[in-house]
Amino acid sequence: MQSFRTEIENPVVEKDIIDLERKIRQFREGKVDDERFRSLRLARGIYGQRQPGVQMIRIKLPYGKVTSEQLHRIADVSDKYSTGRLHITTRQDIQIHYVSLDRTPELWAELEKDSVTIREACGNTVRNVTASETAGIDTEEPFDVTPYADATFRYMLRNPIGQEMGRKFKISFSSSDADTALSYMHDLGFIPKIRDGKRGFKVLLGGGLGSQPRHADVIYEFLEAERIIPLIEGVVRIFDRYGERAKRMKARMKFLLKDMGVEEFTRLVKEEQKAVPYDTYPIETEGFDSFPAALENLEHIEVPRVEIDDAEAYEHWKKTNVFPQKQQGFVAVGIKVVIGDFYTDKARKLADLVRKYAGNELRFSLRQNILLRHVREDLLPFFYRELGALGFTQVGYDSTADITACPGTDTCNLGIANSTGIAQVLEEVLSEEYPEYLDNKDVAIKISGCMNACGQHMMAHIGFQGMSIRSGKLVAPALQVLLGGGVLGDGQGRFSDKVIKIPSKRGPQALRTILDDFRANAEEGENFLGYYDRQGKTYFYDILKPLSETDNLTEDDFRDWGHTENYKQEVGVGECAGVVIDLVATLLYESEEKIEGAGTALEAGKWADSIYHSYTSIINTAKALLLAEGKKTNTHAGIIDQFQDVFVVTGKVELQAGGEFSDLVYQIRKNEPTGDFAGKYMQDAITFVNRVKSYREEELIAS
Missing domain, CATH: 3.90.480.20 (Sulfite Reductase Hemoprotein; domain 2)
Structure with a gap:
């Protein structure tokens, strides 16, 4: 290179x-x-x-x-x-x-060059901070959560506390009680509230999907807006210290809370606040809403004359894809993007359109769509024509017929079955056979290619999970059918029940069976969740059971969607949040790098960052010696306890000031992040690393 x-x-x-x-x-x-x-x-x-x-x-x-x-x-x-x-x-x-x-x-x-990053988009980090795509224009929002999501993103980006955790960490901000950013399935979820004229958030902790979904706990009904950043830092620090690191499937926040309990976890977070650099963190809210600039630019645009050829199609599009903003005279336009895929030629034309005729921004949605904001209402015919030329006027934005799907076996190592192929087929079934669902936003269908739930199938009204199924010596692609999940609002939600497993090629018929039964037997005014609860899981198992038989599979059943060859279950090693096995030499080398980072941060006056780099250096160094002895290093807290027993009590490694190893490490939570303490803690880390390196060298020579 x-x-x-x-x-x-x-x-x-x-x-x-x-x-x-x-x-x-x-x-x-x-x-x-x-x-x-x-x-x-x-x-x-x-x-x-x-x-x-x-x-x-x-x-x-x-x-x-x-x-x-x-x-x-x-x-x-x-x-x-x-x-x-x-x-x-x-x-x-x-x-x-x-x-x-x-x-x-x-x-x-x-x-x-245009302030776009890939930093911490994967791995055991704080992932992308998500928010309702309607934030800032939502007619029901107490206030715009965009500045708070933005401040969280910027505060956590490159922050040393969230770089090498046991697993990924996800944060969301919903714009209103509708909870469209799905707070209940996030590690931290925020819903805006106003109390006594003051801005704040309802805060939820410890949600997650996957094979063992967990509904987040409400830890604050109302937390003042200026306190959310200190809270986030405290939560991430405790997760980093006590979270599992060896057993990947047990390393998410939800498992730590199950083991520790929410009360004990929040106690530790409060105890950690002394080490957090801010008691409060006021967030600047000016300048985030592009509407004032958009209004000034758009007031003088001449409305292009457009003739609508199909008035009925235009009105249907407006009904399903156009939404009023809280800014009078402006609307948002939703673009349904099938399975989330579009191409650069259309992206450029869309970019030019919003720059000249809208607010010069769009937002990608949690359902893999695009939302154009700040569109003048009298420009809608023009937008309909321009978007139509790009193939972007398909009706049913955020409807039942707008199916969410992960990439599945197209590109993902963990994929067991094809998600995108079945999603496209099901959308065709809905469009051609159940057109009423193009206008229905009360039933959500989601598909994942494996149990990790990137397609969020565990929280869908109707969900499908990619699996495999055996018929004799042959293996066929399959789908687990799940029913009864959904967002209830204000931090409440439901996870779907696993009902039955069927060959993948029978997915369309399973959907028909479910929707036909709902159409025929639902009581007046009864929604899908009410109907599912009334009938019960066993009822749906019984009506779908004929589709699960494997003694009558055809040749086509052994081919996954979009494939011509017979299915082979080939699951690779997942990487997105994989826990790594660190070699001793690599860890010791990285400990020195962390000390360099501590020194750089110290010179820049970033005391808290310097302190955390020093902390990580000490932990990595202790972990290296424990690994060399074949000891478990599942958590930072466990490393601290074991190092004391294995190396300090036995006299193998002497600490500079005597005492216990925990006294050295836990200075981090007993001292405020000042320049003096940052400098002292870095020197303590340097001394410790040097002593461990000397011990290691002597051991290698002796062996």
Whole structure:
């Protein structure tokens, strides 16, 4: 690999990109362990695809906001380094595929020219901060949550507390009690409230999907807005310290809360607040709403004359895809993007359209769609024509016929069955046979290619999960049918029940059976969840059971959607939040790097960052010796306790001031983040690392 110039003005970003290029070179030269390198690249949004030798790049777009300039930049990057296809995720990111690892630093540098990042889009980090795509224009919102989501994103980006946790960490901000950002399934979820004229949030902790979904707990009915950043930092610190690190399937926040209990966890968070650099963190709210600038620019636009050829189709589109804003005279326009995929030629034209005729921004939605904001109501016929030319006027935005699906076996290592193929077929079934569901927003259908629930099937009214099924010696693609999930609002939600497993090619008939039964037997005014509860899980199992038989499979049943060859279950190693196995030498080397980071932060006056780098250095160093002894290193807290017993009590490693190892480490929570303490703690870390290195060298010589 050749070194390159990034031409990035921000020195922090430039250093980050150059460091990635250096680590890739070291990896190619065999100087960096494969597992450790995986952790580093994942934290830079670089994910190994199912196809060997290429990467998926996840572009991190906080709360889904993209300007015209940024969308042009993303399109250019996709054409230059990828295939020209853009995929919208259920976390409001953009993914591009089939990228060479060696080209990722220059790709990242190109994106940063328009302030677009891939940092912490994957890996064991604080992931993209999501929010309702209607935030700022929602007619029901108490206030715009965009500034708070933005402040959270910026505060956590490159923050040392969230770089190497046991698993990923997800945060959401809903715009209103409708809870469209799904707070109840997030590690931290925020719903805006106003109490006595003051802004604040209802706060939920510890939700999650996957094979063992957990409904988040309400830890605050009302938390003042200026206190959310200190709370977030405290929660992430405690999760980092006590979260599982060895058993990947038990490493999410929901499992830590199950083991520890919410009361004990929140006690530790409060105890940690002394170490957090801010008691309160006021958030600037001015300048986030693009409406004032949009209004000024749009007031003088001449309305292009447009003749509508099909008035009925136009009115149907307005009914399902156009929404009033709280700003009078303006509307938002929803674009239904089938399975979240669109291409760069259309992206550029869309970017030009919103720059000239709207608020110069769009937002990607949690349901893999696009929302155009600040569209003058009298410009709707023009937008209908322009969007129609791009194929972007399909009705049913956010409706039952707007199915959410993860990439599945198209590109994901963990995929068991094809998600996108079945999603497209089911959308065709709905459009052709159940047109009434194009206007229905009360039933959501979601599909995931495996149990990890990236397609959010566990919270759908009707969900499908990719699986496999055996018939004799042969294996066929299958779907687990789930029913009864949904968002109830104000932090409440339901997880769906696993009802039955069927061959994948029978998915369309399963959907027909469910919808036909609902149409025939629902009571007047009864919604789908009410109907499901009244009939019960066993009832639906019985009506779907004929579809589950495997003794009558046809040749076609052994081919997954979109494939011509027989199905093979080939599940790779998942990377998105994989727990890495660190080598002793690598950990000790990284401990020194952490101390360098502590020194850099100290010089910059970032006391809390310096302290956390020193803390991580001490922990990594202790972990290295424990691994060398074959000890478990599941949590930071466990490392601290074990190191005391194995190395300090036995006299193998002497601490500078005597006492216990926990006294050295837990200075971090007993001292305020001052410059004096940051300097002292860094020196303590240096002394400890040097003593452990000396001990390690002596042990290696003796052996």
